[in-house]
Amino acid sequence: METLIWIGLVIVAAVAAITYFSMRSRPDQVTDGRKPIADGVTVKRPDAEFHIVKNTARVVFAVPVPDRGADPVLRDLLLHHAAEIMRDRKRRGQPLDGIDTIRVYAQQAGTEAEVGHIDLAIPNQLPEIAAPIPLARSVEDHDPLRGLEDADSKKLVPTAESTSRDRLAPISTDLRLTSGVDAALRSLGVDPNEMTVTELGRGLLEIAGYELTKRNESTYLATGGGTSTYVAFVDHHPDSYPELEATAITEFLVGFANARTDRGLLITDKFGPYEIYEKEKANPRAHFITRERLQAFVDSIAVS
16 A cells, blocks of 8 residues: 555656646747737837848838838847747757848838848847837736827817818827837738828727727727726728817717727827817716827837
């Protein structure tokens, strides 16, 4: 009997040891294009094509770059992604034998433009290339939109001058983007020079780490940081009225009420009428990011 007990203890200890060491030796897992690079930080990898031509690996990202070429932040971000793609292949048992260069490309005016390259100084060994920015962060314990409740709404009241314009220029002409936000949007497939406010808003929420679920053509559910947000987008179209219409305000408030989320957020590149100030006072959980507030919203995501 005593012998059987000892055998049982030995088996349990062996199983525990095998489990422990297998977990320690298992490589980081990659799911849904996101690879952990630090505690609580993930980088979402853009779509890419991969080819090997002789001794060169070609990685082509579906990322728009400016006509002047990629800036250093976007370049380093794509080089990081390319190195990680190759590292994933190596983990899956596909060696790098014979490859001495990784050339990285992105889209430019409908063609492939080389962004940079990585030399494999040591055969079959990839260098560590740090991501210059966190593209999509975990909001499990952090809610970047929480600042909406703390904002001094008096500073956000639209001015009469801004609502009297007859035509609206593209939002790209009015917004200042940091190199990090610009690179992050491009890596999501958004061209900051030609984006709609829907593309901008969705991109910013993804950069902040929120998970977006599409409800219909213009509304989404954003979850993260222990909160849920009903998000509605209203794009301005050429020759349409430059001020947010009362019908759009009503539709947003009704949709927000029916969604039963923690907060509601309407994002538009139209100017905001004074009515939105009254609506926010009546319902502090409803927020309107109109043209006058877009820059502050962009900045809040960039530093959150």
